[in-house]
Amino acid sequence: MSTSLALHSYLGLVLVGFLPSEIWRWLGVLLGRSLDEDSEIVLWVRAVATALVAGVIARIVLFPPGGLAGVPLEIRLGAIGCGLAAFFLLRRSPFGGLIVGEAALVIGAIAAGR
Amino acid sequence: MSTPLQSNPPQPATRAFLSGIMAAWTSVFALVLAGSYVGIGALAHEFGFSVGWMVASTLLVWAAPAQVILVSTLGAGAALIEVALAITLSAVRLLPMVMALLPLLRTERTRQRELILPAHFTAISMWVESLRLLPQVPRENRIAWCNGIGAGFMGVACAASAAGYYLAGGLPLPLAAMLLFLTPMSFLVSVVRNSRLVVDRLAFGLGFVVGPLLTWGKVDLALMWTGLIGGSAAYAASRLYSARKRRPP
Incomplete structure (x- = not known):
């Protein structure tokens, strides 16, 4: 049961959450010089981080936790599609995309009778 | 606002801290956060997780994408090493951000440890x-x-x-599902909006497909590979694309 102990422990938070992210901030203080935000290495690092976060987002939509799992998969994917379509139709408004996506999810969930 | 910015006289540190907090609370980012x-x-x-753990993760990790990874992987029982690798890959981008910020903060008398916070x-x-x-803030x-605006946002x-x-x-349920849907929906639209470059959009699209595939295939360290494969492929494709565009047809 060591995993489930670590799950809620603050030690786990420090070891796998705090240290792996904070190390880069400390390195930034130590190195101290400026790095071009458009340099090749920064572009690659950003692409890796973006793909990773996208993977996590996809997993939340496809294998959702708790309450979201009560909404059928077609409705979750449909809501993502509606939000994205609204974002482009509403002149690239992130707020518009978010509202329409959320509304589609709730309406779909109610219509599905869950 | 149009007066010469350097002419603002230095204030006591407490006043500067408080005006940093006010800057956070009046920023549109407060709403987004x-x-x-x-x-x-x-x-x-x-x-x-417990609510205390959640708040502590905000205080300690302080990066929304890393926290989404932390909560959803630890909560799903992923191996600690996989979580740590995914977090560190997602957080490398803090390095150039810190490096770009610090030159604005330093004076000749600044000590390294004052920059940690x-x-x-x-x-x-x-x-x-x-x-x-x-x-617009006096250098002293x-x-x-900065500590004020950081504390305000936090x-x-x-x-x-x-x-x-x-x-x-x-x-x-429908409303709880709505709250849980906030993270994927808002990340999706904000990445699509903020990606000035083809490489970012490509990386997001690839990660969105590769991530679930590797998870289905039960690949070890699936998230780390999602980042490395999706990100590197996006980077390579955009390099190829821009190289071809530069050549005359």
């Missing part, structure tokens, strides 16, 4: 607003001001994550 942290707080509730507060919201507003006050995020946590536990 509140929305995303309500969603992350709701996720933490569904994945079985502003570096810890560095996250996308604080960073964008600091780069925008710091030129900038560290205190306070909003802590309150929002606690609120999301309790709401997820108390709301009926």
